[in-house]
Amino acid sequence: MNKDLKRLENAFREQRLEPDSKVKAEAISAAMRSFHTEKKSAAAQGISEQTRLKEQGGRNETLSNWRRVMNSIQSKWTYGLAGSASVAVLAMMIVGPNVGDVLLPQESLLENPVVANKPLKPENETALVDNPQNREATGLSSPGVALNEAVRDEGVSRVANEAADLLSANRSRQQSQPQLHFNKGVNVGGAVPATKSLSIAPSTIDVPSQQFQGQGRDKFEAVDANPVKIVREDPVSTFSVDVDTASYSFMRASLNSNVLPQKNAIRIEELVNYFDYDYDVPTEKSAPFKANVSIMPTPWNAGTKLLSIGIKGYELPQVETPSSNLVFLIDSSGSMNAPNKLPLLRNSFKLLLSTLKPDDTVSIVTYAGGAGTVLEPTKASQKGKILAALDSLRAGGATAGAEGIRQAYNLAQLSFKEGGVNRVILATDGDFNVGISDTEALKSYIERKRETGITLSVLGFGRGNYNDQLMQTLAQNGNGNASYIDTLSEARKVLVEEAGSTLFAIAKDVKLQVEFNPALVGEYRLVGYETRVLDREDFNNDKVDAGDIGAGHTVTALYEITPPNSASALVDPLRYNAPETQFDGDASEYGFLKIRYKLPDSNTSSLITQVIDTGHAVQTVDAASQDSRFAASVAAFGQLLRGGQYTQDFDYDDVIELAQSGRGIDPFGYRSEFINLVRLAKSAAALQPLKQ
Amino acid sequence: MGPEVSDEALVKLAVNGDGEAFGHLLERHYDLLFRVAYRFCGHREEAEDIAQEVCVSLPSKLKTFKGQSRFTTWLYQVVVNRVKDWKRKQSTASRLQNAYVEVEALRQEEAAETSRNLKWLEELMAQLPEDLKETAVLVLGEGMNHREASEVLGLKESTVSWRMGELKKALRIMAREEA
Numbered sequence: 001m002n003k004d005l006k007r008l009e010n011a012f013r014e015q016r017l018e019p020d021s022k023v024k025a026e027a028i029s030a031a032m033r034s035f036h037t038e039k040k041s042a043a044a045q046g047i048s049e050q051t052r053l054k055e056q057g058g059r060n061e062t063l064s065n066w067r068r069v070m071n072s073i074q075s076k077w078t079y080g081l082a083g084s085a086s087v088a089v090l091a092m093m094i095v096g097p098n099v100g101d102v103l104l105p106q107e108s109l110l111e112n113p114v115v116a117n118k119p120l121k122p123e124n125e126t127a128l129v130d131n132p133q134n135r136e137a138t139g140l141s142s143p144g145v146a147l148n149e150a151v152r153d154e155g156v157s158r159v160a161n162e163a164a165d166l167l168s169a170n171r172s173r174q175q176s177q178p179q180l181h182f183n184k185g186v187n188v189g190g191a192v193p194a195t196k197s198l199s200i201a202p203s204t205i206d207v208p209s210q211q212f213q214g215q216g217r218d219k220f221e222a223v224d225a226n227p228v229k230i231v232r233e234d235p236v237s238t239f240s241v242d243v244d245t246a247s248y249s250f251m252r253a254s255l256n257s258n259v260l261p262q263k264n265a266i267r268i269e270e271l272v273n274y275f276d277y278d279y280d281v282p283t284e285k286s287a288p289f290k291a292n293v294s295i296m297p298t299p300w301n302a303g304t305k306l307l308s309i310g311i312k313g314y315e316l317p318q319v320e321t322p323s324s325n326l327v328f329l330i331d332s333s334g335s336m337n338a339p340n341k342l343p344l345l346r347n348s349f350k351l352l353l354s355t356l357k358p359d360d361t362v363s364i365v366t367y368a369g370g371a372g373t374v375l376e377p378t379k380a381s382q383k384g385k386i387l388a389a390l391d392s393l394r395a396g397g398a399t400a401g402a403e404g405i406r407q408a409y410n411l412a413q414l415s416f417k418e419g420g421v422n423r424v425i426l427a428t429d430g431d432f433n434v435g436i437s438d439t440e441a442l443k444s445y446i447e448r449k450r451e452t453g454i455t456l457s458v459l460g461f462g463r464g465n466y467n468d469q470l471m472q473t474l475a476q477n478g479n480g481n482a483s484y485i486d487t488l489s490e491a492r493k494v495l496v497e498e499a500g501s502t503l504f505a506i507a508k509d510v511k512l513q514v515e516f517n518p519a520l521v522g523e524y525r526l527v528g529y530e531t532r533v534l535d536r537e538d539f540n541n542d543k544v545d546a547g548d549i550g551a552g553h554t555v556t557a558l559y560e561i562t563p564p565n566s567a568s569a570l571v572d573p574l575r576y577n578a579p580e581t582q583f584d585g586d587a588s589e590y591g592f593l594k595i596r597y598k599l600p601d602s603n604t605s606s607l608i609t610q611v612i613d614t615g616h617a618v619q620t621v622d623a624a625s626q627d628s629r630f631a632a633s634v635a636a637f638g639q640l641l642r643g644g645q646y647t648q649d650f651d652y653d654d655v656i657e658l659a660q661s662g663r664g665i666d667p668f669g670y671r672s673e674f675i676n677l678v679r680l681a682k683s684a685a686a687l688q689p690l691k692q
Numbered sequence: 693m694g695p696e697v698s699d700e701a702l703v704k705l706a707v708n709g710d711g712e713a714f715g716h717l718l719e720r721h722y723d724l725l726f727r728v729a730y731r732f733c734g735h736r737e738e739a740e741d742i743a744q745e746v747c748v749s750l751p752s753k754l755k756t757f758k759g760q761s762r763f764t765t766w767l768y769q770v771v772v773n774r775v776k777d778w779k780r781k782q783s784t785a786s787r788l789q790n791a792y793v794e795v796e797a798l799r800q801e802e803a804a805e806t807s808r809n810l811k812w813l814e815e816l817m818a819q820l821p822e823d824l825k826e827t828a829v830l831v832l833g834e835g836m837n838h839r840e841a842s843e844v845l846g847l848k849e850s851t852v853s854w855r856m857g858e859l860k861k862a863l864r865i866m867a868r869e870e871a
Contacts, residue, residue: 004863
């Protein structure tokens with residue numbers, strides 16, 4: 001054999017590649033699970049491979065799967081762009097002069113002017129790929145190839161799915177591109193949507209196959225609505241608070257592009273908790289919140305009542321806010337190169353800066369191409385320096401591994417503030433590969449760091465491949481919160497107005513438990529909180545983790561309750577096991593509410609109790625407080641978006657009417673915005689040919 | 693069940709629902725999947741992911757193995773196709789570039805113990821065009837003859853031979869540059 005070849009062969013031999021035994025074991029056990037699933041579902045037809053994996057698989061599979069989804073997106077995306085390339089470019093031109101940030105792609109194009117001509121030089125390849133306009137160009141050349149390859153590899157049964165995905169990618173791309181600017185217009189111009197966007201609208205007309213609309217590649221955990229429970233059998237309901245609001249902003253982003261959000265994107269409690277309600281606030285930090293209870297007739301069901309439990313966290317006076325040490329961990333990979341991602345992120349962080357005290361420190365780490373510290377810990381008083389660092393951020397390059405997250409935590413450690421807020425704020429579009437190869441490892445890394453006092457918050461940006469589940473998991477394990485930022489006003493809400501609650505926890509592991517009295521309640525149903533339900537015995541177990549409440553946070557939980565022996569009861573009484581009619585409970589009490597929480601620096605919980613009695617009830621919807629009516633309208637809307645299983649014939653118009661009656665003063669316009677969203681949902685629903 | 697049971701027999705059992713047989717197959721061939729994936733993509737974690745994806749997809753894919761070729765040949769095909777998919781779906785070179793950057797960093801850490809040959813190999817793999825690289829991995833790395841490699845890659849045998857010739861030329865040029 002030729003000596004060069006021989007040398008190569010020897011080198012291969014010398015390169016002993018030992019797989020990591022743990023990874024190997026994991027892969028094999030994942031495959032075994034897949035094997036058993038395959039066996040079981042051999043008869044079931046028409047389920048795509050991925051669905052099955054997702055349902056059955058452990059975390060690791062989900063991650064691989066996720067990556068695979070991500071990967072396949074990129075090529076489909078490219079293909080999708082082929083159809084709309086010129087439209088997209090045109091749109092950018094139009095918006096460019098108004099919003100400087102939108103010009104980004106062109107800038108980076110100029111930075112790499114001759115990319116296309118040089119063959120096989122990796123640096124130039126990178127530039128070629130990360131520049132969206134070039135990406136479009138690449139996509140134009142070989143869409144057919146990609147499709148054919150897919151067919152060959154996956155077998156004919158997958159073709160339909162692939163094609164469907166291609167279409168949907170194509171479609172959502174065409175839809176969202178112009179719409180982004182539409183949103184932008186709203187932010188920049190003020191309250192009313194600018195009619196300018198109409199000039200772009202025709203691009204959405206020649207779009208094929210409406211039914212794939214809005215399915216996107218955004219990933220959400222599938223959740224079933226909480227079922228109706230019978231008080232006699234199951235009188236106690238237990239759950240953890242949830243102060244996230246990501247679901248609301250995601251829904252808004254969807255509706256603003258005239259697409260109904262997918263069902264699983266809607267977490268009703270997050271919609272309800274998006275709004276601030278005027279609950280009684282405690283005056284002492286030692287008892288961080290009070291329970292507010294009210295009962296009104298259910299707007300969507302005359303035969304039932306709606307029990308609302310609201311708590312509002314104690315608000316820290318400004319002088320008492322602990323000092324903060326924040327590390328921004330910013331995903332600046334190529335995928336962030338969109339007007340609603342990096343530029344929006346940059347402006348969001350600028351807003352956050354305005355809320356900091358002079359002694360607070362800020363550092364910035366980016367991960368793209370190579371992870372890098374953009375800004376060493378810097379006092380917030382040196383605003384110019386921080387702003388300059390933010391402005392220097394450019395999207396480009398691929399996502400670089402574990403390094404980013406490690407550097408971020410190191411910096412947080414470096415300027416650790418004893419007794420203060422030490423937090424890493426991860427901003428990403430979900431297309432991030434943090435390099436630790438599975439979610440479990442990542443989770444435990446974040447958990448370990450949490451124990452050293454550094455918490456993690458996640459800010460989600462952009463659409464298209466937003467990975468909601470991962471974001472939620474990360475934030476929950478880092479004791480932080482996950483928010484989804486779709487507009488600058490949302491950034492203002494999360495980072496400025498709610499900076500207190502976002503940053504300063506006043507109580508942790510907050511759990512609620514309600515015991516219903518069978519004398520007054522026959523059935524009950526917890527609206528929302530599906531992912532937060534706890535077992536009855538978890539309530540008193542301080543080891544069981546639950547949600548945190550920040551300063552000034554409001555949390556609302558709604559129960560739909562049915563009186564005993566009511567015609568509206570969904571469950572028929574038993575014929576053979578007729579219940580005894582004896583009740584021990586007081587006939588004036590609906591139930592008993594218990595709240596357990598821990599103060600931020602304590603490991604033992606305290607208890608707050610409250611009787612829910614007839615004194616809390618009002619007889620008509622109109623007699624209820626504005627807040628109660630508004631919360632009910634939001635809950636009704638959430639349920640409608642999730643398919644309206646329990647809402648009878650209550651429709652979007654009813655939601656609007658109810659919300660309007662509960663709008664109140666609405667100083668920031670959030671409630672008015674909600675009402676507009678319902679209107680958008682009405683028209684989006686009309687466009688939607690298939691119910692998902 | 694000892695190693696004397698043939699792959700093909702295990703496949704038959706596995707297709708008929710024998711989990712143990714399936715497990716044996718994986719045990720036996722995971723290393724191959726990982727090795728090939730690694731050599732094609734040059735990135736450990738990606739290779740682990742690809743290997744796992746292939747493993748997870750096997751239960752449904754096995755049915756398509758008709759036994760015209762050896763099982764390993766078929767398996768090579770599956771993993772090679774998967775890697776190619778992966779590459780296509782990558783923002784092509786960007787991630788790859790990145791991968792080799794990471795390899796480079798690792799290599800520097802272990803520079804003391806890494807032989808000159810290994811270093812050369814990594815650099816070479818980063819430079820070679822895809823078609824030559826995949827051919828080299830199979831023929832030289834996996835010790836296949838041209839016919840087997842052509843079967844895995846879905847090419848004519850003569851193409852593989854031609855590529856090996858090209859590879860030889862490329863190596864010679866690089867060797868000259870090196871010197």
